[in-house]
Amino acid sequence: MLEAILFYGFAAMALAGAFGVLLSRNIVRTAVWLLATLGAAAGLYFLLGAMFVGAIQLIVYAGGTLVLIIFGVMLTSKNPHMRFAPRRAEVAVAAVVCLALVGLLVWVLLHSTWYVGPIVQTRAQWAQTGVNEHPWAHDLQAVTQFLDANHVAIVDAKGVPCGPVTLAGLARAAWYELTVMPQGDQGDRRQPLHDADGKPMSGDQLLAELHALPPQDRAIDDAALESAIAALESPDAPARTVQQVAYACGDADLLTDADGDGTRNIGLGFLGVYLLPFEVISVLLLAVLIGAAYLARPRVPASGGTGGGR
């Protein structure tokens, strides 16, 4: 309920900002409308659990980029209230095209089945389906190999995955709870893993299952598992969730926002999985810095003439 209220509030704000941007004639007001959209987007990110992205949105976008834009306005307009009106025909064409675009997009969106989640299959599914026949077999293999590279190799000698018997796989399977999603249903994926009877599995059951695994199939040894369990046993935690288990076992490197550790994972991701893009973008930023400084430098007259350099 609260989520819905907040969502509609932020959505309304974002849309208001967007239409404000679209309709306002004064460029500074346009920028202020943009501020509304940016703030609302940040709110939506908070709502989606992406705290860090939201904060970055506020700092960089609203606090930095937008100031830069307004600064640019101040530098480039002689008359603050100067208005450039587009031609009517243009307005008409643009309105029609954009409305059509919205219609098409919404239609497509609502008629699509989004592939919500199944990067990792549940244990049972994996056992049943030959991995290679699975529609996402390619991704599946790559991703699981990659995810579990630091734990226990789950690929056997022939290169066939053995199934998610590692801690990583099990915890993740519990985390995602993936079955075939009916069309149009976006139920929260964070349902607990079902046990054999179809009842949700608790964190304790998951731990028990982990214990039952032979040690060589687990990502962590007994001692680490025990300490992870001990860490979960705070007096006022009534039941362990599978998420908690996954986190306590130290295997949540790429998961998002549970228990506020998404930020930490973003940091790990930047210096781990996404190191290359991170570096590439750093270099790009440097190039942009130089390029912007070059473009904005004052023009020096080529030679000593007074009227040169115009």
Place this chain on the structure above:
Amino acid sequence: MFDDVNPMIWMLTAATLLPLGGFVVLILLGKRMGRALAGWFGTAVIGTSAVLALLVAKRWMGLGEHAAVADLIIPWLQLKENLVLSVGVHVDGLTVAMTVMVTIVATMIHLFSVGYMWDDVRFSRFFAFLNLFCFSMLGLIVGNTLITMFVFWELVGLCSYLLIGFYFEKKSASNAAIKAFVVNRIGDFGFILGIAGAFFWLAREASAGSHGVINLTISQMNHIGSGLLAAPGGAPLWLTAIGLLLFCGAVGKSAQFPLHVWLPDAMEGPTPVSALIHAATMVAAGVYMVGRIFDLLTPQALLVIAAIGLITLTMAALIAITQFDIKRVLAYSTLSQLGYMVMGIGLGGYVAGLFHLITHAFFKSLLFLGSGAVIHACHHEQDMRKMGGLFRAIPITAITFIIATFAISGLPFVTSGFYSKDMILGNAWDYASGARTVHSTHAESAGEHGGEATAAETPTAEHGGEAGEGETAAFHAPALNRQTIGAGRAWAWMFFWIPLVIAYVTAFYMFRAVMLTFFTRPRDEHVFHHAKEHGVPWKMKIPLIVLAAGAIVVGFPQLKFVGWIESTRPAEAWGLQISHAAHGFLFVWAGIAFAVGGGLAVLIYRNGFGLATKIRRLPGVEPIYQVVYNKFYVDELYNHVLLKLTMAACQVSYFWDKWVIDGLVNVVGTTVRSVAEFSGMFDRHVIDGSANGLAAVTQGAGRLVRVPQTGRIRNYVLFMVLTVLLAVGVFLTVRMVQNGMLG
């Protein structure tokens, strides 16, 4: 995190990094510091390094004969699961000896430069470069892989470029710098190929065996190399190739025969720089590198190395006789001595060659600094024809210079030069007499039942006593197939006799220089008086005295330099020690060399050039003299051959271009033209008629199409979206029709 690292490694790292810090400070703040502060700061920095090096040496000495090698290996790039490129620090006896030598000599040169360069406008920059030079050389010494070595190798090259061209206003100086740089590039090309080869083949070799993590440090490479050399079938051919390619680098850097041309020209740099280049840093780097990779050198490679050394030492010594510029005499003497070192190593005298490197550093830096003092006193006059009689004007400089001359000529038992040169000649004797062949056969037979043990691990203690006696004792080390080529043959004696004769020549040209500079009558009053009035400041005298002491004592066995170098490759395990039987014989010959060569020079030049000129007038001497004086025309040869070759290639390609290509083109052109003329007729009357009509249509269409091309990006965006919309719409419609969703 480095708690368990040997403190010596820290000290050496600090000693290496200090000059870098000095460089940074001097290059940034040097101009603001003022002359005195900049100079003394630079000197203090390298002096601190020297103190650290001496502390390390003391520690090392305290560890006794069997001090263990200390390695700090920092993995840098993980190439494969067990293949790691690493950097780090390597400490063994050779490192310690070299560090001590480099830092002490460099400190003295810094101190000397404070006096020598005082009037220069770029005083602080000079010290900055000197510090960088020392940093590069120290880094080269303490680094533990070929990668680090190559990095510092290039830094050394850069520094030499900067310093040789220090007086870049002078065309000749900047030319010399460029020449040094370019010639070194030729050598480095080989070097880097060698590194690549070493990494490729040795890593492959190592992963075939079980060496654990392969990080290709120098120790590991030598370990692998000695394993290969010990293989019963002989070393593979590629090992020879790697060895020779790596040696190419040394040929460039240590100015060996084909690439020696840059070194004499490098005299254009300030004299302290010459001292540094010739003694402690640049040329030492090449020899040091060959010593480091010694276990990768196959007998074939060693023979080539020895031959190159032989050529260099002979040629350079002969040229040195004829030169008049005091620094050029010293430059050619350096070439010659480097030839000795390289030949020594090439003949398997690893210890002898590197020991000569160290002793040579002391007396050669002394000689250069002495010549610098002379030049300074003589108001920057370098021509010996204008000097003479300077002993009275600058006695201390003269005495130290003479001590150095004694050292380089090998005054028996007193000077360091005698010991080291004697060792090289002893090695040559061993090689030529075939004493080593015996060891090798022994070793081979031992190798068969010696089994898996590798050379480096074999304990030698039990047989060390016997081996030390010089008998052909049985060695338990497996065969290393060292230097069996040519050993004992008749032609092998040239590796002994020619260097021995050149030892005489060495004494001759050095005493010639001494006589012409310090004795005889002054030949130029102006120069003499300038020297008499100005003298040499104490800042320049102190280094001379210290180095003179070094030139004498550094050869004494009490100082352990030999022991340190030997500890890296125990001679007994290799069958490479000098047979002491030859020693009495060698002492006599070396002593005579000093006396005969020096005496002859004193005799001829006692009255200046008079007698020498007469000798030149003897029939048949002049042409030889001209050839030698012009450095055997090597530079000219390079110019002519390379120029001619290039020009010839140009001519050939020009003619090819002009006659073949152009001719073809012309033929084609003519043909096409005649065809075109025909088709023109057709065109004008038949095609044009229809074309004009078409054009009108096209123009109309163009006008129509031009309408949306408004030149406004935002409109284009709109069109783009429209197109995407249409495309997606069509796609979806088709899909739906296919799926029967539209009925």
Place this chain on the structure above:
Amino acid sequence: MNHVLHIGLNHYLVLAAILFAAGLCTMTLKRNAIGILIGVELVLNAANVNLIAFSHYGTGLIDGQVTAIFVIVLAAAEAAVALAIFLNFYNRLATVDVDRGDRLRG
């Protein structure tokens, strides 16, 4: 009613689609160069909302968030370069009306 109160992936996607279209429309209709830039920012924000929503409802991994951060950072860079270009434009033509910059018009 459930679809209204139970916020799911589609809600965000529809919102993002509208934002995107609005940004596009802004890009096509503003004659002020900076207005176009603002339109671009709107489009980027729409994309970001999509990314975060998919990250949340879809994979559950941080990849969407990481990409969103990249987008934000690159948007800042893009704004800097764009403004530098507009300054040049302004210096040359004394206006920021992009319609005046049609010298290459066919």
Place this chain on the structure above:
Amino acid sequence: MVPAPDYIPLINLPRPIEAVAVIAVYLGFVSVVAMFFIWWERKVSAHMQSRLGPMRVGGWHGWSQSLADGLKLLSKEDLIPDEADRPLFRIAPYLAFVPAFAAFAVLPFSAKFAFVDVSITVVLIFGILALEVLGVILGGWASNSKWSLYGAMREACQIVSYEIPLGLAVLTPVLTVGSLSLVDISIDQGGGIHRWLAFRNPFLFVSFGVFFIASLAANKRAPFDLPESESELVAGFHTEYSGMRFAMFFFAEYAAMFLIGGLAALLYLGGWYDPFGIVLHMEHTPSLVWWAALAGAGIFVVKAFTMVFVQMWLRWTLPRLRIDQVLYMCVKVLLPLACVNLLGVALWAWLFPGGAAQLAVQIVLTVIGAGGAGAFLAILVWAMFFRGRGITVSMLKPWTNLLHRTESK
């Protein structure tokens, strides 16, 4: 990593009502603090200039001067210039005021008084504060006045550039503690003055300086108060404002002063912990937890007030910089320094994960810091002692005598 403490409701009320109550308390506290600061600054400046400042309104030392000012401003005519962009002109004060107050929501006063339970409060607080500049810029722009526009542009370029060293400086405590939560950072500093982050290692010590200077600039306080420099720009971005809108800008600035002081305390000066580790001990004693929370909040407020006092002191001591000096300071001094600090802190953590050297450095730095604080107190006491008399020549006599004596020798 110490987990953030669970949220414990103050009173047993339904959640929304409680939220409203908390917000009311907060708003009240912040408003009172801002008004107190306005009065305090006037008193501080007056005393520094040997004046008395406001004395009439209210009782002791004119304590209700700010209230009276507020009333006056409320009752004044709300002028909007003719050519102004009206909607923007109206919005701008709120855009400046709201973020400054909203940021308080994530500012923990002590372990129990941390009301927003997220793990990235440091980033969040800067994200919210970053919005404040927009209010100033828009205010300057919408006024349609040359002076206001200049002030706004200065503000824009000053803040955008100073956010970089500020952010880099803030990263150093984050890096040391390993958390983005202000609560975690603060908890890490409990247990005595040597645990305070400013005294952990030399780089953090310098980093504190960088942070403080950059935060002064980001809040446009003297000597970086170029956006409102009265000698050049009349009053900068708020030249055209009057009445309550004008007061809002002021409220925002003074609230931000407290925020900055509080951030300095939380990030570098031990948060809500006293120098002797008493509060930490109390926190670990179950029966004293709430007392620890109260005492901690008190200590935190005292620290924040001290930092605010330093800001006022600086304002009335230092002359204003030129704009080029301001940017030079940022780009060529603070930015490299902050980068070096960041590297240095990382290296330090790598090389000295603990042990004797670390402790020795902490003690030395603590002594330096405590010496500074002692000198500060000494000056205060001295000023109290000679209050009203000013510095006369006769007071300097002993020193001048000393000088002469040494010279004659």
